[in-house]
Amino acid sequence: MYKIKTYNQISVKGLEKFSREKYEVGSDIAHPDAILLRSHKLHGDPLPESVLAVARAGAGVNNVPVEELSQKGIVVFNTPGANANAVKELVLAGLLLGSRGILRGVGYLSTLHDMTDAAELHKLLEDQKKNFAGNELYGKTLGIIGLGAIGSLVADMALALGMKVVGFDPALSIEAAWRLSSQVQKAENMYALLARCDYVSLHVPALPVTKHMINAEALNQAKKGMVLLNFARETIVDPNAIVEALNQGKLKNYVCDFPEPVFYGREDVLALPHIGASTAEAEENCAIMGADQLIEYLENGNIKNSVNFPDVAMARCEGPRIIFSNENVSGVLGQVLSVLADNKVNVLDMMNKSRGNLAYNILDVEQMDNGHVVDAIKQIKHVMAVRLIK
Numbered sequence: 001m002y003k004i005k006t007y008n009q010i011s012v013k014g015l016e017k018f019s020r021e022k023y024e025v026g027s028d029i030a031h032p033d034a035i036l037l038r039s040h041k042l043h044g045d046p047l048p049e050s051v052l053a054v055a056r057a058g059a060g061v062n063n064v065p066v067e068e069l070s071q072k073g074i075v076v077f078n079t080p081g082a083n084a085n086a087v088k089e090l091v092l093a094g095l096l097l098g099s100r101g102i103l104r105g106v107g108y109l110s111t112l113h114d115m116t117d118a119a120e121l122h123k124l125l126e127d128q129k130k131n132f133a134g135n136e137l138y139g140k141t142l143g144i145i146g147l148g149a150i151g152s153l154v155a156d157m158a159l160a161l162g163m164k165v166v167g168f169d170p171a172l173s174i175e176a177a178w179r180l181s182s183q184v185q186k187a188e189n190m191y192a193l194l195a196r197c198d199y200v201s202l203h204v205p206a207l208p209v210t211k212h213m214i215n216a217e218a219l220n221q222a223k224k225g226m227v228l229l230n231f232a233r234e235t236i237v238d239p240n241a242i243v244e245a246l247n248q249g250k251l252k253n254y255v256c257d258f259p260e261p262v263f264y265g266r267e268d269v270l271a272l273p274h275i276g277a278s279t280a281e282a283e284e285n286c287a288i289m290g291a292d293q294l295i296e297y298l299e300n301g302n303i304k305n306s307v308n309f310p311d312v313a314m315a316r317c318e319g320p321r322i323i324f325s326n327e328n329v330s331g332v333l334g335q336v337l338s339v340l341a342d343n344k345v346n347v348l349d350m351m352n353k354s355r356g357n358l359a360y361n362i363l364d365v366e367q368m369d370n371g372h373v374v375d376a377i378k379q380i381k382h383v384m385a386v387r388l389i390k
Contacts, residue, residue, distance in 0.1 A: 002298050003050075005032035007040035010057065011280075014287020017295060034294045038286075039063060047074075052387065055294050057286035058083065058277060060233065061307050062206055070308045070358060073325040073385025077293045077305050081149035082285035083277035087231050088153040090276050091201055094255040095142075095158075097270055098199070098227040101132030104267065108132070138162040143197030145190060146204035146232065147172055152179045154201055159183050168193045169204075191221040199227045206233035214238065219245040225252045231276045234258035242269075301362050301389055310355040317348040317364035321389040322374070327382040328359040336383075339376045340365065358384075 004018060004025045014036070018025050031050040035042075041063045042054070055077040056064055066076050097103060108128065115121045142158045144151045147169040155165045159181060167180070168187040187193035190213070194200060200222075204210045214228070214237040222228075228251055230237055239260040245251040246268050254263075259271035277286070289305070296302045301323035302313040309325065326332045333352055340347060340363075349364040377386045 002034070003029050003032045004294065005029040005035050007035070007037035010036055010038065011284045011287035013284045014057065014291045017288060017291035022299075033298060036287075036290055036294060037063075038283075052385075053077065053294055053297050055079075055290035057283070057290040060206060062233075066308050071384070075297060075303060075306050075325075076308050077290060077297075077303075078307055079286045079289040079293075080305060082289045083279075083282035084149040084153050086279040086282035087150050087276045088157055090257070090272070091150075091154050091229060091231055092157060094229045094231065094270070095137055095199060095201075095227075098229065098253040098255045099137060100134035102134075103270065105129075105132040137199075140164070140198040141166060141196060143168070143187070143193040143200040144184075145169070145193065145200065145202050147180055147184075148176050148203060150231075151201075151203035152176060152181075154203065155184050156181060163199075166193050166197055190218065194218060194222040194226070197223060197226060199229065201229040202232045202236055204232055204236055206235045210236045212236070212238040212241075214241070216241040216244065219250055222250055224250060227251070227253045227255065230254075230256040230258065234260070239263065299389070301387070303360065308355070309358055309360050310353040312351055312353050312360050312362060314349065314351045314362045314364070319348065319364060319366050320368060322363045322365060322377070322386070323361065323389065324377060324386040325358060325360050325384045326380075327384065328354045328357050329382050332359070332380060332382050333361060335380045336361070336363075336377050339373060339380070343368070343373050343376075345373060 002023050004023055006025060006027050015025055031048050033050060034053045034055065035051060036055050036057065038057045043065050051074055053075040054064055054069060057079055059078055059080050061076060061078050064076055069076055112121065139162060141164040144155055144165065144167045147155065147167045151169070155167060158165050165183065166185045166187050168190050202214065216238065219241055239262050242251065242254050243262050246254060246266065253268050253270065255270045257272045257274050257276045259273065263269040263271050293304055296304065300316060301321055303309050304311050304313065324336065337347070345368050346366040347363055348366060351362045353360055374386050374388050377383060
């Protein structure tokens, strides 16, 4: 029986994916085979040696020590796209709130609660509504930096609203490119995009290369009066540069999901309390996807949506399956095959893939009588983890 340890409150629909016949699931399991979490920070937590995989029910994995786990051969999963629709809809709200005087109008009305004469109230509002005028989205140009699962949905939404869409993503995958509408214009670089757009929405991950990518230099290239939206990660913008651009009128408004102390008291900043994926549907989708990925890995050794290992999937043959991870150096697979040959273990099918410094292997074999074969593979230099799935 496999054991799954959970952190945070995981959606019941996700937990229901683990059958009672094969899985024990709970928050107090001492020696889990896998961990399923949301926002709990694993950094610094002592990790049991029994752990084979960690699944983050969400896209970002900054709360998981990926590098440390990689060195132990532990697969780390995330759930890209599971919360994409929730974020897309909040981007729409951000576009509208950043364009119209909606919040200022609501705030103004809250000061008029002592008015009891309806006719007098209506007359006052007719006179004051000019102070809350804004702009329509139709015909405006939206720039999207990052055209993955969320960015492509935002692009479709904006096109449906009658906006022009310009996109930039230097790491655009073939799969993402196929999803993208042909109506999305391609910018040659980020600066070119910033210079021509009325609105810009950020959808890139938090990586060392994206830290403060929106800084003073980038904002100096922006079209005057641009509205910037950040529902991706807080680290991709320099908050002090945002404030300076707002003070200079380079930015009209900044709408984000990541409050910062320097934003307090500013009417031109709308900061939400990190609620981009906070919908019941998104939490269910993330939990279900994370559970499915753990089940497929534990039962079959297949990997999908890992942030540290390559995607690998192979149909099962009859008989046991050996999976192992290793440092991506030459000769390791050959040594493993020699061990199998020396023990007269016939390989029925196999797959080997690498990602950066890591490699992952699946070998379907005929029945093995020698129980020490897996132990022998573990002793091979550069092998990080080995498992036999019967």
